[in-house]
Amino acid sequence: MRGRPGASWTCWTVWTWTMPTMMPRQVPAVLAEADRILCLAHREPDGDAYGSLLALRWILEAAGKQVVTGIDGPPDWAYRFLPGYQGVRTPDRIQGSFDLVVIVDCSSIDRIGGFQDLEGLKQLPWLVIDHHPTNEQFGTPGLNWVDASCLSTCNLVLQLAEALDRPLSANAKKCLLVGMLTDSLCFRIKGVDQAFMREVMKVMGPDSYDFQYVVSRTLGFITRDELQLQSLLLSRMQLDDGVLWVGMTSDQATGPQGERLKTRGIIQRLAEVDEARVAVLFRETELDDGRTEVKCSLRCDPDLDVSRLALALGGGGHQLAAGCKLAGSLDAVVPEVIARIKDQVLGLPVGGS
Structure with missing residues (x-):
């Protein structure tokens, strides 16, 4: 294709400039009020889906929340190195009641698959955190945080952690990095600027995990x-x-x-x-x-x-x-x-x- 020498398109996400969208003011409050939270990402997950889902788990658990993560469909072996990967559940493995549903990196309700039909979930508040410009705003009114100016949903989850004043664990940082790598094509697309790289620096360490290993696992392996x-x-x-x-x-x-x-x-x-x-x-x-x-x-x-x-x-x-x-x-x-x-x-x- 013309205009993008050397580009390598490893995911669905490509950046186009859009005005930033502020976090809805209700988001911190609805998270603070919930004790047991179901966090979901889309079917056939990529690195940003896994990264934002699992990072959110570590951030919310550090805040004392009980968190269950879910994706409808078979797991993607390529992301098995991520902390929390083994704990992601399919709809048939969801048990108990929840106070809140959080859906990340998902532009429409059908992409969460069978979770949308689980008994009791539709009566709960739904918080949507996403960066796709085609997002259908399917969350509870006032709880749709969609910012197409962000290169990845992981950038939004990082902003959420900062808004909640929660330090990032090594596990959370590793997951956030995977999403940023995936959706920026390893820092090669137009939207990568100094502000984006400053956010990358926040999840790099120091010495909290093997940065090079995460990069190589995210970008380089097929069977x-x-x-x-x-x-x-x-x-x-x-x-x-x-x-x-x-x-x-x-x-x-x-x-x-x-x-x-x-x-x-x-x-x-x-x-x-x-x-x-x-x-x-x-x-x-x-x-x-x-x-x-x-x-x-x-x-x-x-x-x-x-x-x-x-x-x-x-x-x-x-x-x-x-x-x-x-x-x-x-x-x-x-x-x-x-x-x-x-x-x-x-x-x-x-x-x-």
Whole structure:
């Protein structure tokens, strides 16, 4: 893609400048009043989701709160080095009552999955802490803290810790760093400035944990099977009027032991290709009820915007990096999405440039 030499797109989050949003004044009070808190992040979590969720746990526990963390779906092994990773629960493992629900790094209620249907939760206050500009403000009125000027949700959690006047433990710092690394692409995107780096310095130490180890684990590891999948898919990419795309069937995403392989590293490779103005990874999934859906991950050049299209298709994200899920097979979804990219993102007549 043009305008971003050497960029490596390892997550959904790409920064565009927005006016900062102040923390709602009710946030410290609602946290102070709650004794038992359920903290949630979105399905298919990335480093910012895990980092903000687990850092919040350590911060709130240091304040004397009982905290349960949850994510709907299988855990991502790549983040198993984070303190608190093993304690993250799925909806079927949630027990007891709570005083408050806190949801981090999540732009819409459907992304918390089965948690939204748990008995008793809808009657509680919901505090949403997020930095996605497409956030649907689904928290309790007055408790939606959405600041799209922040590079990561972890930056907001750090601000919360400071507002609560809570010192950061080594565990909290490690988790916050992972989110900042993930969503700043290791400090390589436009929004990285002196203010951001000052916040990074706050979570580095001194000597509270192995900084280099956390950086290497956050950015550098995939399995052998995932690398082979990446090689296969990249050999099948197609370029169509500036749209570079590849499709992955549900069979291709299944490992030798029946596990679902992660696709980390694939979309950024597509986005790095100079001829591509928009890059798309289509991932087909067969649902438990036999239906098929396709997850679309979108990236684009700096002068374009894929978030509006993703939002129109039922998803969301950022100007330069967004995604959505559509019912149907690859054969049905791919031509529809590519046609809409040409029309609504690139401004091309459907059928060619």
